[in-house]
Amino acid sequence: MKILVLIGNVPDTTTKVKFNADKTAFDANGVQWIINPWDELALTRALELKETADSCIESIVVANVGRVETESTLRKALAVGADEAIRVDADPKDAFYVASQLAQVAIGFDLIFAGIEASDYNGAAVGGMLAELLAIQSVSAVSGIQLENGSLKINREIDGGSQTLAMNLPLLAIVQKGIAKEPRIPAMRGIMMARSKKLTVATPIEVEPLTSILSFELPAPKASCKLVAEDQAKELIRLLHEEAKVL
Amino acid sequence: MSDTKYKAPDHFQVDELFSEEHKIVRASIRAWVDRSVKPIIEDYANRAAFPVHLVKELGAIGAFGPYIPEEYGGAGLDHMSYGLIMQELERGDSGIRSMASVQSSLVMYPIYAFGSEEQRKKYLPKLASGEMIGCFGLTEPNHGSDPGAMETHVEDKGNHYLLHGAKMWITNASIADIAIVWAKDEQGVIRGMIVEKGWKGFTAPETHGKWSLRASVTGELVFDDVIVPKENVLPNIQGLKGPMMCLNSARYGIAWGVIGAAMDCYDAALRYSLERSQFGKPIASFQLQQKKLAEALTEITKAQLLTWRLGTLRDAGKATAAQISMAKRNNVFMALNIARETRQILGAMGITGDYPIMRHMMNLESVITYEGTHDVHLLITGNEITGIPAFK
Ligand SMILES: Cc1cc2nc3c(=O)[nH]c(=O)nc-3n(C[C@H](O)[C@H](O)[C@H](O)COP(=O)(O)OP(=O)(O)OC[C@H]3O[C@@H](n4cnc5c(N)ncnc54)[C@H](O)[C@@H]3O)c2cc1C
Numbered sequence: 001m002k003i004l005v006l007i008g009n010v011p012d013t014t015t016k017v018k019f020n021a022d023k024t025a026f027d028a029n030g031v032q033w034i035i036n037p038w039d040e041l042a043l044t045r046a047l048e049l050k051e052t053a054d055s056c057i058e059s060i061v062v063a064n065v066g067r068v069e070t071e072s073t074l075r076k077a078l079a080v081g082a083d084e085a086i087r088v089d090a091d092p093k094d095a096f097y098v099a100s101q102l103a104q105v106a107i108g109f110d111l112i113f114a115g116i117e118a119s120d121y122n123g124a125a126v127g128g129m130l131a132e133l134l135a136i137q138s139v140s141a142v143s144g145i146q147l148e149n150g151s152l153k154i155n156r157e158i159d160g161g162s163q164t165l166a167m168n169l170p171l172l173a174i175v176q177k178g179i180a181k182e183p184r185i186p187a188m189r190g191i192m193m194a195r196s197k198k199l200t201v202a203t204p205i206e207v208e209p210l211t212s213i214l215s216f217e218l219p220a221p222k223a224s225c226k227l228v229a230e231d232q233a234k235e236l237i238r239l240l241h242e243e244a245k246v247l
Numbered sequence: 248m249s250d251t252k253y254k255a256p257d258h259f260q261v262d263e264l265f266s267e268e269h270k271i272v273r274a275s276i277r278a279w280v281d282r283s284v285k286p287i288i289e290d291y292a293n294r295a296a297f298p299v300h301l302v303k304e305l306g307a308i309g310a311f312g313p314y315i316p317e318e319y320g321g322a323g324l325d326h327m328s329y330g331l332i333m334q335e336l337e338r339g340d341s342g343i344r345s346m347a348s349v350q351s352s353l354v355m356y357p358i359y360a361f362g363s364e365e366q367r368k369k370y371l372p373k374l375a376s377g378e379m380i381g382c383f384g385l386t387e388p389n390h391g392s393d394p395g396a397m398e399t400h401v402e403d404k405g406n407h408y409l410l411h412g413a414k415m416w417i418t419n420a421s422i423a424d425i426a427i428v429w430a431k432d433e434q435g436v437i438r439g440m441i442v443e444k445g446w447k448g449f450t451a452p453e454t455h456g457k458w459s460l461r462a463s464v465t466g467e468l469v470f471d472d473v474i475v476p477k478e479n480v481l482p483n484i485q486g487l488k489g490p491m492m493c494l495n496s497a498r499y500g501i502a503w504g505v506i507g508a509a510m511d512c513y514d515a516a517l518r519y520s521l522e523r524s525q526f527g528k529p530i531a532s533f534q535l536q537q538k539k540l541a542e543a544l545t546e547i548t549k550a551q552l553l554t555w556r557l558g559t560l561r562d563a564g565k566a567t568a569a570q571i572s573m574a575k576r577n578n579v580f581m582a583l584n585i586a587r588e589t590r591q592i593l594g595a596m597g598i599t600g601d602y603p604i605m606r607h608m609m610n611l612e613s614v615i616t617y618e619g620t621h622d623v624h625l626l627i628t629g630n631e632i633t634g635i636p637a638f639k
Pocket of ligand 1: 349382383384385386388391392398415416417418419460462465616617618619620621623624626637638639
């Protein structure tokens, strides 16, 4: 059995977001890139499944759509234990474009993991689109996955409770946090071994993105906070009337 | 996925000088420190206890002997990676970095560089995994800066040696399974040997009452007629050069490590100064506080560039002992000054364990003393310039 884990390359979650002058593109200057947190957890779960005693998993492949700069993100995935990586050499223009590219390389896998969203644009669309393009079943909001004697048991968080499903392969599982406890940290030996693991660069296919970006806007800066001493209720009321104008 | 707000300063885009692999190494150790060191270290330092459970974790992540070849349990990485590992560990705590420095540079390195094949096979994999802890005994009660005058010695008894003497201020002493001990033979030549815990006549009492490196174990090694089999002597080294080569490797790591401590202080102080208001505005808006921050960033930047260059030279096999000495001295002093200055930015808050600065400051008092004191390293540079050793 072969598993594919989709790996988004996203800015570190502590990044101070900036845009270019005409606000049409993210300014990537000085940004540290990481594996999309949901994908990182998916990879962790895939590795756990592979390591179980009766594992029937031969290999875990990771794939992304991105330019050469994203290879270090794939190397990190290899360093924590993925066996092979595929990079489709293109700018990830939008969800449909990315899903279409991935559909070319996501062939022959029994189980595909996609993160429920990516922490950059939070589009939450690639997983579902890819399953449709591959014409395989998918299940979303997966927070637990067990593999016993070749059959899959899936847990989903639903409104007010949870659901357990039995699923057949092939399957694309769209995972949310909870799928694994903590992402793994690459060990130094793993980093060394990742050097010699296979990283295939695939040529993108011609496909038109379905969306185009008009502009980005940052949220309005947070207003400063004013503290009023506990015995100054009158002052508080005055401020609410005159400054905040909410009374 | 990192929860911390820590942001390492990189004013001169030094990051561009590192390979992608170096950055993965750094990010991994940084994440491990955030997960395993930061949440517990204040408590351990407070209780003057060593978090011994971290030894196995350090082994698993690969912080022990990263430049030792894989066949002996190492990761086969370069020295730039080793430096970055030390930098990130010391952002957590100098005591944790000291543990890893000793294990890597003062125990694994001599066994790898001067040991027999049997010694390498027997000890290195266990030291790399953290199954075994090592220590390094050079300093003695009467001989610190002048280790060449050591009194610890061995008597040749035919198929074994008899070891007498005492070592002092030894990191990991009381928790170590093996000690690399330097002692003079009957001809007065310094020899290195692997002494195992539990051997008759060997005791390792812990030294208490330290106000520095409180989360690291320091102790004595006492040898009272200890029988050392000859196969435990490191065959491929004789003379003071042996321990000095080990210290070279450890000092190289310290030059990197202390940048981590300095960056942690800088980062904590910068954030605090932007959040804390006095006289109606953030204290970061006052010139005197900006001076402290600006000078700290300047010194960190210089240290980053110095170690990057030193790492490049070391990987090319060209870094000299004098260069490593200068980098150790410069960077430790830089970090200690930054700790002292940035602590003041935090006012009273700076003396508590809610922030890491006071702990770093106290730790760095050891770091400026061990592996060659601040003064002695200056004399090494003096010797390099003039050809006249002023320390003798
Ligand atoms: C926490 C800690 C851990 C340590 N771990 C280890 C370890 O694992 N293994 C080990 O072997 N050692 C270890 N040491 C010992 C350390 O290396 C020594 O403390 C150091 O070499 C200095 O020796 P000393 O303390 O005897 O000081 P001394 O040599 O007595 O020096 C005292 C002062 O005199 C100055 N001085 C000495 N000689 C000269 C000179 N010629 N010219 C000018 N000034 C001079 C020094 O600069 C210093 O200021 C550790 C020390 C500490 C504090």
